[in-house]
Amino acid sequence: MSQRITVAEALIKCLESEGITTIFGYPGAAICPFYNKLTDSKIKHILVRHEANAGHAASGFARITGKPAVCVATSGPGATNLITAIATAYMDSIPMIAITGQVSTEQIGRDVFQEADITGATEPFVKHSYLIKDAALVPEIIKKAFYIAGSGRPGPVLLDIPYDVQLQEIDFKYPDNVEINSYRPCLEGNKLQIKRVAEAIAEAKKPLICAGGGLFTANARELVQCIAEKANIPVICTMMGISLMPSDHPLFLGMVGMHGCSAANRAISECDLLILLGARVGDRAVTAIKEREDFKVVHIDIDPAEIGKNLPVNIPVVGDLKAVLTQLSEIIRPQENADWIEQCRSCIIKNAHKDGKPRTDGVNPAVFLEELSKLLPGKCVISADVGQNQIWTANNLKLKSGRFITSGGMGTMGYSVPAAIGAKSADPDAEVIAICGDGSFQMQMMELATMVQHRINVKIIIMTNNRLGMVREVQTNNYNNRLVAIFLDGSPDFVKLAAAYGIHGEYVNNNSEAEKALENLIKSDKPYILQVKVDENEKSLL
Amino acid sequence: MKHTISILVENNAGVLARISGLFARRGYNIHSLAVGITDNEKISRITIVAEGSDYTLEQIEKQLNKLIDVIKVRSLPADKLLARELVLVKVCCKPAERSELIDIAEITTAKISDVSPETMTLELSGNQYNIATFEELLRPYKIIEIVRTGTVAMQKGSEGLRI
Numbered sequence A: 001m002s003q004r005i006t007v008a009e010a011l012i013k014c015l016e017s018e019g020i021t022t023i024f025g026y027p028g029a030a031i032c033p034f035y036n037k038l039t040d041s042k043i044k045h046i047l048v049r050h051e052a053n054a055g056h057a058a059s060g061f062a063r064i065t066g067k068p069a070v071c072v073a074t075s076g077p078g079a080t081n082l083i084t085a086i087a088t089a090y091m092d093s094i095p096m097i098a099i100t101g102q103v104s105t106e107q108i109g110r111d112v113f114q115e116a117d118i119t120g121a122t123e124p125f126v127k128h129s130y131l132i133k134d135a136a137l138v139p140e141i142i143k144k145a146f147y148i149a150g151s152g153r154p155g156p157v158l159l160d161i162p163y164d165v166q167l168q169e170i171d172f173k174y175p176d177n178v179e180i181n182s183y184r185p186c187l188e189g190n191k192l193q194i195k196r197v198a199e200a201i202a203e204a205k206k207p208l209i210c211a212g213g214g215l216f217t218a219n220a221r222e223l224v225q226c227i228a229e230k231a232n233i234p235v236i237c238t239m240m241g242i243s244l245m246p247s248d249h250p251l252f253l254g255m256v257g258m259h260g261c262s263a264a265n266r267a268i269s270e271c272d273l274l275i276l277l278g279a280r281v282g283d284r285a286v287t288a289i290k291e292r293e294d295f296k297v298v299h300i301d302i303d304p305a306e307i308g309k310n311l312p313v314n315i316p317v318v319g320d321l322k323a324v325l326t327q328l329s330e331i332i333r334p335q336e337n338a339d340w341i342e343q344c345r346s347c348i349i350k351n352a353h354k355d356g357k358p359r360t361d362g363v364n365p366a367v368f369l370e371e372l373s374k375l376l377p378g379k380c381v382i383s384a385d386v387g388q389n390q391i392w393t394a395n396n397l398k399l400k401s402g403r404f405i406t407s408g409g410m411g412t413m414g415y416s417v418p419a420a421i422g423a424k425s426a427d428p429d430a431e432v433i434a435i436c437g438d439g440s441f442q443m444q445m446m447e448l449a450t451m452v453q454h455r456i457n458v459k460i461i462i463m464t465n466n467r468l469g470m471v472r473e474v475q476t477n478n479y480n481n482r483l484v485a486i487f488l489d490g491s492p493d494f495v496k497l498a499a500a501y502g503i504h505g506e507y508v509n510n511n512s513e514a515e516k517a518l519e520n521l522i523k524s525d526k527p528y529i530l531q532v533k534v535d536e537n538e539k540s541l542l
Numbered sequence B: 001m002k003h004t005i006s007i008l009v010e011n012n013a014g015v016l017a018r019i020s021g022l023f024a025r026r027g028y029n030i031h032s033l034a035v036g037i038t039d040n041e042k043i044s045r046i047t048i049v050a051e052g053s054d055y056t057l058e059q060i061e062k063q064l065n066k067l068i069d070v071i072k073v074r075s076l077p078a079d080k081l082l083a084r085e086l087v088l089v090k091v092c093c094k095p096a097e098r099s100e101l102i103d104i105a106e107i108t109t110a111k112i113s114d115v116s117p118e119t120m121t122l123e124l125s126g127n128q129y130n131i132a133t134f135e136e137l138l139r140p141y142k143i144i145e146i147v148r149t150g151t152v153a154m155q156k157g158s159e160g161l162r163i
Helices: A007-017 A029-036 A049-064 A076-089 A135-150 A163-167 A192-202 A221-229 A262-270 A321-331 A338-351 A364-377 A387-395 A418-427 A449-455 A471-478 A493-501 A511-523 B015-025 B053-068 B095-108 B130-140
Strands: A003-006 A022-025 A044-047 A068-072 A097-104 A127-131 A154-160 A171-172 A205-209 A235-237 A251-254 A275-276 A296-301 A314-319 A380-383 A405-406 A431-437 A460-464 A506-507 A530-532 B002-010 B029-035 B041-049 B070-076 B081-092 B112-116 B119-126 B143-149 B152-155
Touching: A003 A007, A007 A029, A007 A044, A007 A135, A007 A163, A007 A171, A022 A049, A022 A418, A029 A068, A029 A097, A029 A163, A044 A418, A049 A068, A049 A076, A049 A097, A049 A380, A049 A405, A049 A418, A068 A076, A076 A097, A076 A154, A097 A135, A097 A163, A127 A135, A135 A154, A135 A171, A154 A163, A192 A275, A192 A296, A192 A314, A192 A321, A205 A221, A205 A262, A221 A235, A221 A321, A235 A262, A251 A262, A251 A338, A251 A387, A262 A338, A296 A321, A321 B041, A364 A387, A364 A511, A380 A387, A380 A418, A387 A418, A387 A431, A387 A460, A387 A471, A405 A418, A405 B081, A418 A431, A418 A449, A460 A511, A493 A530, A511 A530, A530 B152, B002 B015, B002 B053, B002 B152, B015 B029, B015 B041, B015 B053, B041 B053, B053 B070, B070 B152, B081 B130, B095 B112, B095 B119, B095 B130, B119 B130, B130 B143
Parallel strands: A022 A044, A022 A068, A068 A097, A097 A154, A127 A154, A205 A235, A205 A275, A235 A251, A275 A296, A296 A314, A380 A405, A380 A431, A431 A460, A460 A530, A506 A530
Antiparallel strands: A003 A171, B002 B041, B002 B070, B029 B041, B081 B119, B081 B143, B081 B152, B112 B119
16 A cells, blocks of 8 residues: 655655664755654654764664664755765775755756755765655665665665655655666675685685675674684684674784784785685785785675785685675584694784883873773774774774774774764664774764763773874874874863763873773763873884 | 777666766776667667776776666677777868769768768768778868767677677
């Protein structure tokens, strides 16, 4: 049975049918018909303080649920403010639906107030986009949008809906299924190729798994551990793959790459078989092996375009990682790789606590993060920002379970707090902590209000060195220490700033103050912030 | 190396922008691009002639396939290529020169599409070599304007690109 309703109402019904319970947004004139109908729905709307953060919050939400999450903005500047969040989600393959209002159909192309060609502007960063001009197609398009965003290699889908279209009446019936001729992601891996992978594992003397973010997407977290254990294969991860394996697992070596740990980087340059799982061989991740020819590469990914893009591959397997790894786990046989594992692990032990000394003026970030790790409950989400804080967290946080999220591909500053807001909204029982620097915090501190208004108990740790620390390091190392535009003088006292929002917090000036402060942070059932002092000369690799 | 790529796409708004945008942002060079609907009006066929190594060609095909509106991509094999473009050339032509140009048209199998007291417009369809020769023959007469379609192409033999 179909019913006669407006497109605005239909949109809400579509979202409800997709199981959407929370959306993040910022209204404006062109999206008002949608908001008007939203009040009649049980869907919770979280008003952010900047549209980009609506996108990042949806991203954080989607990473926890594994399903497309929704952000909403108005036309023109509202839509263009979303672009960075859409691009960030695209680079990290996050399923997201971005809904933007658009000026009325007959005004499109006339440069009217708050008009922007947002489908054009976001074209390079979306998995797909629709400018909806035909109201009758709305239910089908929304169904397609959710299907496209959430299936295959996920990504953001933009729906740009003109004002007049939102007000039109249509016969509404939400389709149960949708088929797109031109879009059929390959899910089942080729059996023969999977057999070849198993054979390669059996032949290899020094096999190595490189686990990437695609494993979270495919919900194949347990399978990696299972395969690694069954065939005794050491595991390294990309930044997007942190927290796939427990940090203290005997087969886990750490994060690879320019900012990774030496155990992981040594393993990747010494292995004779590299098994890339849902990792796109990003330039910061695996530079060291570009020139290597003396090893075999297996690449398993759902996106055929990633296979062979940045690294020649011997055995490509296209398919959903869960399906492929399930098949693989059934045919691989136990292997003896004791010497190789020993060789890999010796490097970890040698490097442990390279500089594990507590500091008296400013904290040693490594020690501080290990302290935090000890206090974390099993169910937690750590959202790291971009910069030195990200590298410190990536390398020193020890997670047994829980989840690490960050803007890996795009490296978008200001991601951690809104993403944490999204993650906490998706899983209110989890302890959710954003870790950022004093630079990145100032790109997102308006969201303190969002946390208070909607009672979202995100905790925030701000590593302060009054510098854009990562850029400072680049200038020190590559520009003869000529320090330009990296000083953050003029920054507020963040504890006082939080107090202005009614949020409690405290200062951590050295490692001896850390434990108590972290306990207070975890204990608090309200938002809480720590302003942590870090020496300006600390390096990202400790 | 030049590659001729045939693409079947959903005939949706913006599809051409998505495809040309993809070539631009990934740094692939387009030599020519031609687009038109097929016997199914919901589906358009695009022919792109692009320059690049085999690696680039593989990437182009894979990235095109990622676009939701793209149904099929095929790189046409050079040895089975049936490729045509159309050219219109308007040249200065005094009445006394007409017979010379009619001769050229006859030799090259071009058509005379328009005549005025001072000009003549010739039309030729052929592969890029035919067209290059044709242009050369017309150069001694002053060329007023010239317009070429991009290449349209299909594979010779019984095989066809359909959905």
